[in-house]
Amino acid sequence: MFELSTQVADSKVEFYSGLVEQARHLLDGESNQIANAANFSALLYHSLPDVNWVGFYFFDGRELVVGPFQGKPACVRIALDRGVCGAAASTRQTQLVADVHAFQGHIACDAASRSEVVVPLLRGEILIGVLDLDSPTPGRFDQDDQDGLELLAGVFMASGAGSA
Secondary structure, eight states, X not given: OOOGGGOOHHHHHHHHHHHHHHHHHHHTTOOOHHHHHHHHHHHHHHHSXXXXXXXXXXXXXSSEEEEEEEESOOOSEEOTTSHHHHHHHHHTSXXXXXXXXXXXXXXXXXXXXXXXXXXXXXXXXXXXXEEEEEESSTTOOOHHHHHHHXXXXXXXXXXXXXXX
C-alpha cells in the first residue's frame, strides 16, 4: 500500500499507474455496472490509505442514487444542486475539497469525513454518475490524487459499465 507520508510525488504517480493496471485487469471482460462498481469500490477502498468511504452515485435522470460502495451507510439520494457530489455532477468537473465543512451545502453522511474528491462519470456529454471518495483527514487529497482518480474513472467507464 502507498504511504502518503513517506513517498514523493513521482512515487504517487507510479502508485496510481499500478492501480490503473489492477483496475483494468479486475474489470476485464465484465460489463455489468453493479459488479464492476462493487469490485472497483473495494479495490480503491483497500488500496488507498486514509479513506473512510469510496463508492458510486449513479444518475437516474433526475438525481444521484447511491450505488456500490465501501464504508459506513450513505445518503441514498443526492440532488444535483446539493453537496460535493451534486456539484461534480452538475458542473461535470472533478471537485477536490480540502475541508468539507467549508464547502457550501456539504451533505454530512458521515460526520467523520473531513475532505472529499468527487469525479464525474461521463459518456461523452451524458452524465452516468460520480465516483466519490471521503477521508477523515483534512486536505487528504491533492492534484496527484485527482489526476489518478480521473484516470481510474476512465478505466471504469471504458469497461462498458457506464452504459448499463
